[in-house]
Amino acid sequence: MNLTLSLAVNGGTGTGKKRKVRDGVVDDVGDGGDRGRVVRLLQARERMVVRLESDDQRVAPDAAAAGGLRLMQLLLSSVAAGEAGDVRAATAALHEVYRRASFRGGDPALRVAAYFADALAPGLRLRSPATAASPRPTPWEQFLAYTMFYQASPLYQFAHFTANQAIVEAFEAGGRRSLHIVDFDVSYGFQWPSLIQSLSDAAAAADAASTSGSHDGDCKEPVSLRITGLGTSADELRQTKARLTRFASGCPNVRFEFEGIVTSGPSSGRHERIKNDDDDATVVVNLAFPASQSSRASAREACSALARIRSLNPSLVFLVERGGAGNGTPRGRSSLVPPFTASLRYFAAVFDSLHESLPADSAERLAIERNYLGTEIRNAVASLDRSHGGDGHTAAEPCSSASWKEMMESAGFEAVALSSRTVSQAKLLLKMKSGCGGGGGFRVVEGGGGRAMSLGWRDSALITTTAWRRRRRRSIGKISS
Structure with missing residues (x-):
């Protein structure tokens, strides 16, 4: 049974009935069948794009909150x-989202709803309103938007600085x-x-302390840092390596080496063994924002990742998850x-933060949402859609x-x-960002x-970080006792 929105639309089965507005959802009106529904959906999106946004800036907070909640309900109705x-009902709910949402609205709920729509x-396996009306951002535009988001929001900085501190402590x-760091999604690095x-500063301080008072002036060898970065784009990996x-x-106190492994496409190294030929190296795995375990596809990816992690025998695995930790699928x-x-x-x-x-009229914010967060939303929904497109028996998968x-x-x-x-350090980062x-x-x-x-952002946990090591024998004894 197909449990996705990727359902083949029956051709030529339009009933031609007039539909009424029920509970805020506009059903299909008039004839034309599936083609007519899609045309009206495209028209609704176009009206949303060109609609003047001046009224959105003056929406009262309570009204904005109610409107945002209604949009979330409509999106969930479309998925269900x-x-x-x-x-027909999925398209009608989406049509209503387009009628209410806005890419440039003053309320962030209006904007996030527009991107999810x-x-x-x-x-719907028909001509996409997104494809028809707005071109996809170029890789350069995505990079610039990511850079601006990195500077504007503490989200990634929180994850990165927290992980780096744990990595330094494990190394010391x-x-x-x-x-040797194995980064399962190195991205832009x-x-x-x-x-x-x-590492360079610590090595310099340690060398200065060890040679203090001596007359030979010899310093230790520089710290050797090797990063194996996994990514989906060979070009992006090359740019990350160069950067x-x-x-x-x-x-000068760090001897650096980078190896990129492409994990998808014709040049994929998905099955290539990660090289770990330095027996004297401290091995750390960086596992940031791995796929959720809601599908068979991501379950297979998780099983594969865990197998590779075990084979590396790491001293530390640092995990960063979206939302609260430990949220699995029933x-x-x-x-x-x-x-x-x-x-x-x-x-x-994220949009709210x-x-x-x-500012609401910030060109920078608009670029971030359009060229980075919008792409992230599209990829997240497409991933869920693909992984739920089979027979739905996800519980049979090992992970x-x-x-x-x-x-x-x-x-x-x-x-x-x-x-x-x-x-x-995490609290200091937020204090600095608050300033x-x-x-x-x-x-x-x-x-x-x-x-x-x-x-945390208000009452939501945006990301959660945890650190892991191989279980010690005494811990196993405690569990079994």
Whole structure:
């Protein structure tokens, strides 16, 4: 049974009936069948794009909140109708979203709803309103938008600085001079310059202390840092390598090496073994924003990732998840609605937080939403749609219906407490961002007995970080006793 919006639309079965407005959802009106519905959907989106936004700026807070809630309900109605095979109702709900939403509205809920509507539209397997009316951003536009988002929001900085602090502590505890990081989604590599600088400064301080008072003036060998970065674009990996290599060249106390592995496409190295030929290196795995376990496709990816992680025998695995940690899909549940709801809530909170950081009429904010967050939403919905397009029996997969916490524990890892320095650094980051207008609504939330730390926005957890190591024998004894 197909549980996605990617349902083949029956041709020539229009009933020609007049439909009424029921509970705010406009049903199909007039004849024309499926073609007519799509034409009207395109027209509704076009009206949304060209509509003047002056009224949106003056919407009262209570009215805006009610309108945002209604838009969320309509989006969920569209998804649920698609699962039930009712394309007419799915299209009608989407039509109503376009009637109410806005890419440039003063309320962030209007904007996030507009992007989700565009992400859902291609699932009707007809001409996409998004494709028809707005071109996809170029790779350069996406990079610029990501850079602006990185600077405007503490979200990625929180994840990166927290991870780097834990990595430095694991490296120092190992007492070695070589560090190998395996990053399962290196992206643009923005996480690593601060780590390279920290390692260089620490090595310089240690060498100065060890040679103080001596007359030979000899210094130790520089720290060796190797990053194996996985990504989906060969060009992007090459640019990331060049960017990081150029930065590392200014840090003489670090000997840097980068290897990129493409994980999709004709040049994929998905099955290539990650090289780990330095027995003296401290191995750390960076697992940021892995796929959720709501589908068979992502379950297979998770199983593959865990197998590769185990083979590396890492000293530390640092995990960054969207939302709260430990949120798995209920066993036996194959509906698209729960993961879609989680994704909708996450991006709604991100849009809301960005709205507080940048003015409503900010060209920078518009570029971030259009060229980066909009793309992220489209990719997230497409991923859910593809992975729920089969027979729906996700519970039969080895890693499905499990949270990353459960999978890490099953794979022989245990969560470790984050250091007080890691927590204080995260709080300092938010304090600094608050001082420049970007962190007022953010907060650090500790949980799991000190083994988890979340970046909260108002009453939502945007991301949660945890650190893992191989389970020790004494821990196994405690569990079995």
